[in-house]
Amino acid sequence: MIFSLTVIPPLLLSLYYADGEAIHFALSFLLIHITGLLLWLPARGKIGDFRRRDGFIIVTLFWVVLSLLSAIPFMIGPHLSFIDAFFEAVSGFTTTGATVIVGLDTLPPSVLYYRGQLQWLGGMGLIVLAVAIMPMLGIGGAQLYRAEAPGPMKEEKLKPRLAETARSLWVIYVGLTIACALGYWVAGMSMFDAIVHSYTTVSTGGFSTHDASLGYFNSVAIELIAIVFMLAGGINFAVHYRAATSLSLRSYWRDEEVRSFLLFIGGALVVISLMLWLLEEYGDFHEAITNSLFEIVSVITSTGFGTADFSTWPGFLPLLLIFISFIGGCGGSTAGGLKVSRVLLVIKQGGHEIDLLIHPHAVKPLRIGGHVLAPRVSQAIWGFFSVYILVFALFTLLMMATGLDQVSAFSAVATCINNLGPGLGEVAVTFVSVSTSGKFISVLAMLLGRLEIFTVLVILAPAFWRD
Numbered sequence: 001m002i003f004s005l006t007v008i009p010p011l012l013l014s015l016y017y018a019d020g021e022a023i024h025f026a027l028s029f030l031l032i033h034i035t036g037l038l039l040w041l042p043a044r045g046k047i048g049d050f051r052r053r054d055g056f057i058i059v060t061l062f063w064v065v066l067s068l069l070s071a072i073p074f075m076i077g078p079h080l081s082f083i084d085a086f087f088e089a090v091s092g093f094t095t096t097g098a099t100v101i102v103g104l105d106t107l108p109p110s111v112l113y114y115r116g117q118l119q120w121l122g123g124m125g126l127i128v129l130a131v132a133i134m135p136m137l138g139i140g141g142a143q144l145y146r147a148e149a150p151g152p153m154k155e156e157k158l159k160p161r162l163a164e165t166a167r168s169l170w171v172i173y174v175g176l177t178i179a180c181a182l183g184y185w186v187a188g189m190s191m192f193d194a195i196v197h198s199y200t201t202v203s204t205g206g207f208s209t210h211d212a213s214l215g216y217f218n219s220v221a222i223e224l225i226a227i228v229f230m231l232a233g234g235i236n237f238a239v240h241y242r243a244a245t246s247l248s249l250r251s252y253w254r255d256e257e258v259r260s261f262l263l264f265i266g267g268a269l270v271v272i273s274l275m276l277w278l279l280e281e282y283g284d285f286h287e288a289i290t291n292s293l294f295e296i297v298s299v300i301t302s303t304g305f306g307t308a309d310f311s312t313w314p315g316f317l318p319l320l321l322i323f324i325s326f327i328g329g330c331g332g333s334t335a336g337g338l339k340v341s342r343v344l345l346v347i348k349q350g351g352h353e354i355d356l357l358i359h360p361h362a363v364k365p366l367r368i369g370g371h372v373l374a375p376r377v378s379q380a381i382w383g384f385f386s387v388y389i390l391v392f393a394l395f396t397l398l399m400m401a402t403g404l405d406q407v408s409a410f411s412a413v414a415t416c417i418n419n420l421g422p423g424l425g426e427v428a429v430t431f432v433s434v435s436t437s438g439k440f441i442s443v444l445a446m447l448l449g450r451l452e453i454f455t456v457l458v459i460l461a462p463a464f465w466r467d
Helices: 003-017 022-043 052-070 072-076 082-093 109-124 126-137 142-148 162-187 191-202 220-234 237-246 250-254 256-278 285-300 317-327 340-358 375-401 406-417 436-450 454-460
Strands: none
Touching: 003 022, 003 052, 003 109, 022 052, 022 072, 022 109, 052 072, 052 082, 052 436, 052 454, 072 082, 072 109, 082 109, 082 436, 109 162, 109 191, 162 191, 162 220, 162 237, 191 220, 220 285, 237 250, 250 256, 256 285, 256 317, 256 340, 285 317, 317 406, 340 375, 375 406, 375 436, 375 454, 406 436, 436 454
16 A cells, blocks of 8 residues: 555656646556555454564565556556566566667656656665564564565674664665766756656666667766766665765775675776777777776666667677676675675685695685675575576576577576666567567566575475475
8 A cells, every 4th residue: 555655756747747647647546555455454453573484475475466566557558468567567676677668758757757766666675665664563574674685695784673774775775866866967867867867777777768778868977977876776785884874985995795896897897898999899999998887887787778789799798798797786785686795705615615625624714804604604605596597597498488599588588587677689679579478487587586586486395385
């Protein structure tokens, strides 16, 4: 019922612009609110703390049910089919940014705003907001936060009380959004475009109000602002909190995961910009650097904005960028992918195994950021990595079975499970041509990627349902 209130801003915007969508949003509000009311009435007055299994079930249902409800305005307004509306809603809510809509420049402003707002809400995760509200209702939320929080370090809290942690995250999130919107506006965007793009930049979602994405504005200033705030969205919000409370930027460089994240971007920039210059894709080296930096940051933070179509870049560069999306942002960020901390640990563990071959009796614990990692964390990350690869391979085969070629199928699954957006081949720009079954598989991949696979798979295990 609370979620139905999120339809009111686009409804009011529709009245302001007189774009004819107000009645559609009003009807959507009623349908979503009544659905919530029917679900709430049988359970009203029953208050109690969540068990571990309740957290996983509620988080999974939250994302599935709210995505289904979010599809209603797309079906009533732009008259998308159910699967297309569901795809667009899940893509927005999971901040993937893939789309089945062509002709964004001609869409009503209220619909464009609604798409951007969906990504903003999904960016931090409605569950984290729920964690902040539930204590007021007498309901604890620790299990919800554990199931929803992105990254391997799910027990990390900014403050002793979980509700205070969630509220701190949202204060930072809203602050970054406001700063981003002001930056875009000063750089030349209209207030409407600035607000919508700030939603989709900080959430690392990538929906735009124009088919040409940020390339529509042809502005270096706008691109630089986007790079700064995409990076902000891809960095652990706990680090943002430490930097804000200490009033020092050193907190970013002191964090090993953030440092590795920035160094990797720097290394990728050197390789890709040099290749673009040597292969004469751009006329001068400066242009190669600016386009490379934007696309690298957009891809690694899983935002998906574009100023150039990287799928047309020469040589191995398009595939390299897709591989970069697997790394993703930092744990505790709005970005998708495996997360830098997991990749860093896998690399360190590989080096550790080589050391043990040379010095079999050496005792050298794994460390990240000066902290010794418990064997359980290492096992969990290796387990996640293994399941991630298996799920990716299975979904790629399924997408090929729907009729996509190997490159399109591979990139479609990569872009969905990493919550990136643009892919290669047939899905380089949109998923319009993908079959109904292919779109359904893509929806599953987006949800699995957003909830980091285990949150969904755990409820499929028979042991989970036994008392």
